[in-house]
Amino acid sequence: MLQPFANFEGWPKGSAEREEAFSRAKGWIEVMRTVGTDLLQVGATDTPSHKISTSRSDIVSDLRELASMLEAENFRMAFENWCWSTHALGWKSAWEIVRDVDRPNVGLCLDTFQTAGSEYGDPTVESGLIESVSPEKLRENFDASMDELASTVPPDKIYVLQISDAYKVSPPLEDKVVRYLRPRGRWSHDYRPMPYDGGYLPIEDVAKAVLKTGFRGWFSMEIFDGGPDGKGRTYEMGAFARQAMANMQKLLKNCANS
Template identity: 85%
Template sequence: MAPVTYSSVQGIPLAFASCSIGCGPSDTLPRKLEAIRKAGFTSIELSFPDIIDHGTHLLGQPVQPNDYTKLLCIASEIRKLCDANSLGIMMLQPFANFEGWPKGSAEREDAFSRARGWIEIMRTVGTDLLQVGATDTSSNKISTNRADIITDLRELAQMLEKEDFRLAFENWCWATHAPSWKSVWEIVRDVDRPNVGLCLDTFQTAGSEYGDPTTSSGLIENVSQEKLREKFDASMDELATSIPPEKIYLLQISDAYKVSPPLEDKVIGGLRARGRWSHDYRPMPYDGGYLPIEDVAKAVLKTGFRGWFSMEIFDAGPDGKGKKYELDDFAKKAMVNMQKLLKSCTDN
């Protein structure tokens, strides 16, 4: 495993997901970008909902998610905003519900139509990276067959490769075919394309293997806490020694609140408990969370990876009902806590 020295982490580029800041309609994209820039981040993950929202402000009317004529015009304006703030656009996200639809189905046709549209947006905003989240196969239509998933991702990779674009595949802790770092890594490994790598995430990793929002302890309870910790540590050691650093494209950073009372263990609003946890209960590091996210970040750094660390948080407060804050202060605190995390992950 690669040593993690303080000097080696000082050059890590830092990004902020545009969807991860702002607590009300007055927090427009221009205001968010200004706060991110002033805090010292050098790039953003551009969230598709932010494109829609910014377009609504620009045009004074709702923008449909498949109206690519309007979306490309909006994307062009967003690129100008980022240039004015000296911010790069590191990635477009989150591309979801893509892989596994039956051949010939309307859903599969829509998935590939969306892919073509998003590739056009990527070209317009000047990013080469598309985040794809592992599909939640709770729909009976979606295949859980590994060969089907790999075939679809290879086809998307080929579409992206024509533009010299890359695909960052992410495990979502509520997904049924790739909830963990290992499951998503095995898919990326088997897809075996040079432009396909990993989007790893401290919350998604610890939230799938250590935490559980449906229990009073906030932990997975089908084993003892001692055994749970032992298994998690072994998993992090395996991550550190099994993933080539060049197959990691970024690490997203967030923690999680321990939910009290625990979330109901059922699908509500189309989301499983872990999905709802991910959507509303994810603070920045050192701001009320409890997951072992330092251990995840350390494991990723031990692979030798020194690429993007990106703050992706969804902080609606410990009760998930909303949290008010001032944009500049929030972004500056995120930078301070990101630096604290990096320093905490070093060996010296």
């Protein structure tokens, strides 16, 4: 899979930004040909809402056009919610968009961090949890969402599941845009370890829900680990890769009954 192609959908018709987005798409398709992949990951745009349309019909129309461009090459699109995006923060929004695009070459890229990070975690508070409801209600809501995912999304519409966790940020991130990124965007870029390596999100629950759909496709570990302080870590890649494989096997074992 080639990723992440982003900030594509929603630009006003006739705008220079829309023209540039479609030009970028053509360039990414050329890269796909060159590297030999048939799958493009498209991340839900995080362009501010005053610059783009967040109308579902406009979003769907743009993604249909991209789907047609990919279909001409026998390529596919995996659309992903980003937990700081402008119009598709959660799995359900992403699924409803994919459902409405209704093309055979368009499916989902689901992600344990993006799902739990949008519905359970909050990097701007000491608890690391969404605090608009009680911890008990938060857990109840999250469990209900995972049950809905498991019973709603067709397995053939999930193209890949990305795996990572998140550190509980201390001190919390400021609740403001920094370098064009919202707090959850900064969280995503710098504070995402592999499973069982210091994170706290209920990522096993996300993986179990995806497996309960009947999905048996690709698992991909996606790590942006700058350490608990987000300032960077030193790695020895051989040891890191071996630990990543061991931790992925642990995740699969823990989710095996789903």
